[in-house]
Amino acid sequence: MFFASDNAGPVHPQVMDRLNNANDGYAMPYGADPIMDEVREAIRNLFEAPEAAVYLVATGTAANSLALACYAPAYSTVFCTQVAHIHEDECNxxxxxxxxxxxxxxxxxxxxxxxxxxKTIEGEEVRGVHGPQRGPVSITQVTERGSVYTLDELSALTAVAKDYKLPVHLDGARFANAMMALGCTPAEMTWKAGVDVVSFGGTKNGCMGVEAVVLFDPKKAWEFELRRKRGAHLFSKHRYLSAQMAGYLADDLWMKTAAMANRNCARLAEGLQAKGASFLHQPQANMIFATLPRSAHRRLHDAGATNYIWEGSLEGDDPDEHLAMRLVCDWSITPDDIDTFVSHI
Known part of the structure; x- marks a missing residue:
């Protein structure tokens, strides 16, 4: 009954198999391995973007930060929500x-x-040389509270950015979960909606540790390469990043695992609702924010459930006080795990 994070789940066997196959003999380093050629072509095909520049890094923080750096000069500011991962969880x-x-x-x-x-964009670049200049807009999809922007909502945000000639970055750590929830294509959720660069996540969805950065403007390719190297995120044994991503993309595994995670979340949400839980945000992908009485949280904790208490504390005298929790489902959680969790409520 492990619902703390989709970062905590196992690597999918198909990804492990591809890693094991890559661990034979020798391959050129720094992204010159033949598997990376396969990955680059596959991602370009997925995104319907034959000219896109595609690079791999090992962490979502590196993917977001290096991508944004290509579009955000040192004197600029990046526009994001108050709960964006780049604000709350990436240590500047x-x-x-x-x-x-x-x-x-x-x-x-x-x-x-x-x-x-x-309104926020209008509030910047009004102090001349004394204030920050307007920079990229960063959108998180799935959001940090488990919501999914519709294609129309994405297009409306990018339209505002384009009114001010600002680039748009999409933090897609849970890209596949959002896409499966919307039933759209990668292109429709990115460049067709006005996105300039996307972090295409793998780690949370069945990989060991790999994220792709897809820049739809190939003119940014060399700058990204330099920033990746200078930032110490260019792997020498790059084939092990390439192999993960190749295994992740093969036979649409990335879509299958995301669909499984989303289905797990829907099953869990249904069970919670039947037990009287209230949702802080309507579950749309693979995350749930729900409230239950402290007594229910304690029963779950005592039964061995692992999840985060989001608001409040298990310590307290009132067993009926409602506490908020965050639950995250990945592809590997079983129906039995979910049903057992719900039964202890």
Whole structure:
């Protein structure tokens, strides 16, 4: 009953098999391995972007930060939500890799709105040389609260950015979960909606540790390569990144694992609702934020369940006080795990 994070799940056997196959003999380093050629072509085909520049790094923080650095000069600011991963969970890495660009938070709750984004953009670049200049807009899909932007919502946000000639970055750590929830294509959720660069996540969805950065403007390729090397994220034994991504893409595994994670989440949400849980955000992909009485949380904890208490504490005298929890499903969770968890409520 492990619902703490999709970072904690196992690597899919298909990915492990490809890694094992890659561990035979020799291959040129630094991304010159033949598997990377396969990966590059596969991702370009998936995104319907034959000219796109495709690179691999080992972490989502590196993917987001290096991608943003290519579009955010040191004197600029990146526009993101108050709960964006780049703001809450990356220890100022975007600022570090851009050599000083700041983040400007767009007010709101979970999702960014076009109105709030426009107002926030208008509030910058008004002090001449004394203030930050407008930089990229960064959108998280799936959001940090488990919501999914529709294609129309994405297009509305990118339209605002384009009104000010600003590039758009998509943090896609859970890209596959969002795409499967929407029933769209990778192209429809990125460049066709106005996105300039995307972090295409693998780690949370069955890989060991690999993320792809897809730049739809190939003119940014060399800059990204230099920033990746300077930032110490160019792997010498790169074939082990390539092999993971190749295994992840083969036979549409990345879509299958995301669909499994989303189905697991839907089953869990249904069980929670039947037990009287309230949702802080409507579950749309593979994350749930729900409240239950402290007594129920304690029963789950005592039964060996692992998840985060989001608001409140297990310590307290009132067994009926409602505490919020975060539950995340990955591809490997079984129906029995879910049903057992719900039964202890």
């Amino acid at each position: 890495a975007p600022e570090f890799y851009s050599a000083g660009a700041k983040l400007t938070l767009v007010p709101g709750t979970d999702k960014m709105t076009p109105e709030a984004l426009r």
